[in-house]
Amino acid sequence: MKVALLADNWIHGAVVGDFRGGEGIWGISIHKNLHKLGYTTLFSGNLEETLFQYRMMPDLVKVIIRNEAGQCHNDKDCVKGPDNPYGIPAWKLFEMSYWPDYRLNDKNHPMKGKWLLSAGPDYDFPDFDSSPIQYIGYSTEESCKEIPMIPLEERKNQVWMLMKQILYVYHHRFAWNRTYFPLVHDELGVDFVGGWVLDKDYLGWGKDIHEEVFDIEDHNHGIYNLGMQSSEDFYEQVRNSKIMIGMANPHWSPSPVEALCLGVPFLNPISDWDRDDPWNKSRWDTQHPTLKHYDRPYVYHVHAKNFTGFLEAIETAIKTPIDRFIPEHMTEKAVQERLTKLMETDWRAKAEETLKENMKMVERGEEAYVSAVFCFCFICCFMRVFLL
Structure with missing residues (x-):
């Protein structure tokens, strides 16, 4: 009625x-x-x-x-x-x-x-x-809990790159440097895996990129592009990963929340902050604003362009298991x-x-x-x- x-x-x-x-x-x-x-x-x-x-x-x-x-x-x-x-x-x-x-x-x-x-x-x-x-x-609590968690020690030696478009790593908001991925692979032996495509018309971003766009896939340095994934394949890859890495885009994506529910921590880039008070969360602009209120071992916050922080967060996360985590306000109830x-x-x-x-x-x-x-x-x- x-x-x-x-x-x-x-x-x-x-x-x-x-x-x-x-x-x-x-x-x-x-x-x-x-x-x-x-x-x-x-x-x-x-x-x-x-x-x-x-x-x-x-x-x-x-x-x-x-x-x-x-x-x-x-x-x-x-x-x-x-x-x-x-x-x-x-x-x-x-x-x-x-x-x-x-x-x-x-x-x-x-x-x-x-x-x-x-x-x-x-x-x-x-x-x-x-x-x-x-x-x-x-x-996504109900559907997520239907997917079994994989113990950390049984997962692949990989991290999941949250990027469905290669333009994310050419965009002005990109939090890191493209050299970070092979450098971390060489240091830690961990692979960077994701599923992205090239669409120069995506959200009109192509017109703002003035350099030639190349795919960053490089098997010799542990970077793998699996292309567009079905929902089932995406969840399978994420639950087999040791951490999900944000790129600054896409903003407020549900994927980090789903990763946490599968026992996979999220590296949340901080794109902007108070330079005089860099750990003041109230002044942060992060990829996922909901998750800036949570801390390690679930969410690793790293300031943009900070290679040392990027490396340390990944090194810690791949050794630190977590249980399923769902923010209280994001439960079905x-x-x-x-x-x-x-x-x-x-x-x-x-x-x-x-x-x-x-x-x-x-x-x-x-x-x-x-x-x-x-x-x-x-x-x-x-x-x-x-x-x-």
């Missing part, structure tokens, strides 16, 4: 297809845990289909989750308003944003605040509830608690409360805030009249 419309191609492509990017992992977790909680979910590929589904059961639909929800907000034939009394109420539309992004100045996401759902927590605030946005997060809150909250009442607060701001003449909430207020004014 409570329905979530999953109106996003990322979710659909992951649940019924083979998409396993970060957004896909998140989408699978949302879908699976909503079902575990007893809610009904429906997929739709475009707004026309979403609107059709909503109109069949408007009282049952509690939330609609999609990327670029503003496409409905800005379409008078989609959002509920004076000329469209059977449209979707603005307060039921939730924006799916993988990163904890406020998007305060983005006209395509007018609802803001708790109507922005994120896969990663917002560490600018002491707890998740105090953040302006709504952290949902993901968990924690995700289910946050999804329950999403589905059971009276968002209409919350929207009206927000409108009242915003109008008070307007009355007090706080012009800077007025521009940020104008679209929100505009939609909510219609909402108060036309909600069911």
